[in-house]
Amino acid sequence: MSGWFATLGVVAQMAFRNLFASRLKTIIVGGIIFFGGLLVVVGNSLLDSVVASMSRSVIGSVAGHIQVYNAKSKDSLEVMGRMMMGDPDLAQLDDFSKVRASLLKVPNVKSVVPMGISGALVTSGNTIDLALEKLRNAVKAERDAKTDADRARAQAQVAAEKGHVRQIVSVLQGDLKNAKAVLDAKAIDPADAEAVTRAASDKFWQDFDKDPFNGLEFLENRIASQAADADLLFLNYVGTDFQAFQKSFDRMKIVDGTMVPAGKRGFLFAKQVYEDQLKLKAARRLDKIKEGIDSQGETIATDPDLKRMVRENTSQVREILLQLDAPKTTDFRAKLQRELSSTETDVGKLLATFFQTDDQNFHQRYDFFYKELAPSLELYRVRIGDVLTIKAFTRSGYVQSVNVPVYGTFQFQGLEKSTLAGALNLMDMVSFRELYGFMSGEKLAEIQALQKEAGAHDISRENAEAELFGKADAPADAPAVKAPRHIQATTTPGVSAVTHDLGESLGGKLQREEARSRVFPPGEVEQGVVLNAAVIVKDPKKIKETIAAIEAQGKQDGLSLKAIDWQEAAGLIGKFVNVVRIVLYVSILIIFLIALVIINNALVMATLERVKEIGTLRAIGAQRRFILAMLVIESIVVGVIFGGLGALLGALIVTVVGKIGIPAKSDIWFFFFSGPRLHPFIGTSNVIAAFVIVLLVSAFSSFYPAWIAMRVTPRQAMSEEE
């Protein structure tokens, strides 16, 4: 029907001509629509990109596509973003094997991973505690040496450790001097000052050789408390079945150490937590400065964050000084003097000068640090192979502590930079249950066994000291591990980690050995209590349907299961995305409401101006629908052209920005971008959505004027008023 097309053609032509005839109106209306289309495309694309990178982080790390927990829980499950809120109050799922069996009946479910999520505040070891422990071991070795060769080796060891402790004391002396310079005399405890002076005196060390244990006691009680350098550490951990976890979250990769073997207790640090919180701060800052320069293109000269880190490195050399014993001090002095061509003898000042880096010398200093200095330093406060004592408040409120060996660190491939994916550490399910306060049959048996063991060593009060210091029947170092240290962990901040509790000396060794060697019975993880379960699905597009199917299946199997998608499971973070989306949609809505009003107004005015023309058209035989078509097409043409241009420009912006990437300028952005840069992408659905919205708005805004126009009668063509 060429006539029909021709009519449409003439309608369109009239529409176009009218738009040109009233240019100002067209530009105002078009401008608003242009901006609206731009906003829809850019806003949605950015948000979608954030959600996509976030979903990769959340789904790929611990949450999985769907999280399942007990529907009777008081709070809703939050896998992430609960750091400051404490644990949500969740009812337990009594028998994981039943839950798994039920979930696997749902066709889209690929695998199920048992979980429990909690956290504990941990204090890691102080340098001085470690030094004193080494000194004590050396003294014991000297005393117990059977051959001359052993004795000579032990004596050398004692001398070296003594040197280190004296070095620490001299650092404290320096601190004291500084404190005296800035503080009122009353602010310094005279007893502390006196203790430091005494520990620094040659007389003290001569006495030490005569009665080393007395000297050690003094150092532990009076000096160690003044040399605390360890921060409190909050560790979030997921109790899980390591093997099931690794299988389901296949991006997981062991970075250092090894995987926790099946049926063993163990702890894996998230690589990011390990780097961020356990690494020597000066080294960590060097890493961060390097990353800022290399991958973010920043410079120390211009970026305030990098500047701050350089400043902190120059002023906070104490943590390194504390680690240096006499030979290391000499070594560092020589190396630094050579590197800096300086004659300065104070290692602290040399280090400060060394860390005063700028854009020219940074890379050289960085390499020097890792090649020359780092090998002599403990770079991490907890080493792979150490046993971590984690104390946590159980649900019922008492403190439970569990020893878990650290097997290694892990990260998720492709999500190495994601703060979100790297925030949670992994722990075996059995340790988790104990920390959470579930009393399993196995746990009861363990307690009985411990009591039995303790009974065998029944120690009277008088003999306790001898037991504490005198017994030397076992070397402190387990053979398989390089010098495992015992890390005190507690959920109570402020309690000094220095005091060795009695339990450590009595049962600690036993626990430590046991923590490493004990194997759970095969059904232990499977049939026990879990808090939640991560579900990996086969088809991620059907998450909604699968959630419904899981809950229905749970009902059928007599389990009260609640299933939530990854975004809900992400807690605050997931909600934040929703809030941003709502803000975006509301602003889009407002813009389009305003557009609607303005367009409507403009079109009503235009229609009233054209009453005579419309009447004429009606008189010469145009049906009402022709008039309607003409006006609606007019609006739609504006919508399509300007909205299309807006969407196009938006797509262009997003594409260009997507190529370059938006750099995460601060940690918060790093967090939301799940990495150092966000590469926004254009979703076809966003462009289509923008187009549809623009069309709807322009069509909708022409309804009222069109209605007015349709009521124009042909008689009005005859009227003589112009």
Next chain:
Amino acid sequence: MKAIVSVRDAVKNYTLGNVVVPALRGVTLDVVAGDFISIAGPSGSGKTTLLNLIGCVDTPTSGVVEVAGKDTRQLSERALTELRLHTIGFIFQSFNLVSVLTVFQNIELPLLLQRQLSGPERKTRVLGLLEKVGIRDYTNHRPSELSGGQRQRVAIARALVTRPQLVLADEPTANLDSVTGQNILDIMKELNRTEKTTFIFSTHDQHVMANANSIVRLADGKLVDRVTPGVAASQPHGAQV
């Protein structure tokens, strides 16, 4: 000859608020095909109302108006529009061209609404009419670029392009000077002769009504008489302003 328009006791009242204003008080009129009629009368005599009823733009309050054999009171709004499109052409006092369209497009418009002719057919028809009304040179001009007389020629061409049986012209010369007005009348007369198109036009100008075959005189919504031009000029109560 067959009557193309048949008006029987047509009454038309308009309601202005609560007041009923009678515009036509029972008019009876027959127009045969090929006629060239003038409706004359002073302002408010009902000329335009009568033309509106005949033009299917309005329907009578009572009485019957038949156009091309169809009782307009029986027709829906949509059917009336169809009837206007296919049977009637309109010429307006102030031309009423679509300002954003060219001369050609203005004239083509009713054909597009009819959707019966192909593009080339439409072109031939439009150009032929442009030739006849003598504005072939202005095919692609906009109405705003034309004089009043030229615009009215465009309007005539538009009214005739569908080859209607009936063309209604409401004071077609009122906005034109007398020479131009006469030119327009001449064109209409010529088309009436060659195309056998029926013309009904309203006017209160003596010279203009003199062109008609017969003059229908109205006063106060009533038909006074129907005379031939020679007679009308000599009548004492001629339809002057």
